[in-house]
Amino acid sequence: GESVGLHLPTLSVQEGDNSIINCAYSNSASDYFIWYKQESGKGPQFIIDIRSNMDKRQGQRVTVLLNKTVKHLSLQIAATQPGDSAVYFCAENFSRGSTLGRLYFGRGTQLTVWP
């Protein structure tokens, strides 16, 4: 029978190009944001994070941009490689009382890098 699943947004890029993955978050009170990468059959792997008092943070080949005005987060990957192919999740955290430590994950974006 047909399976119904979570239809992920997809992004296909050529090796060597830059990739931009976008995420809209839900809570204006969120104060910490994280990007995770999940390869098939593996657990989410931390890529980069940013606090709400910043609007940009750079890592190795990755940059995260935060726009609190429109509640938008983006992950830029420079010189995308085949090993970057995975599902990318953004997650938000707002540490208030009973929600302390809880991460709220977006639906994810499937990135495919072709040679």
Added chain:
Amino acid sequence: DSGVTQTPKHLITATGQRVTLRCSPRSGDLSVYWYQQSLDQGLQFLIQYYNGEERAKGNILERFSAQQFPDLHSELNLSSLELGDSALYFCASSVGGGGSGETQYFGPGTRLLVL
């Protein structure tokens, strides 16, 4: 490798049964988090333990329970299993109590299939 270990990697069982999933956090981490990943719901927070005590609770069913032991490993118990409980179950750990800005590192997950 995140340093978080989970066993078993795969679990196949029947409806109505009970299973226990095990997680060992990274060395030095005091918090353990459990998440469920299903096709239709994405990654959902279940529960957090900090230094042996329940710290935060999410979308965890009453049929599910967890605990954290003095050596900081954690177990997630799933009982009266239903077909809809089939999912990937991830454990994550962090160094402190889960305050904002604390990175959670994920294990490889346990894939549960209920037949």
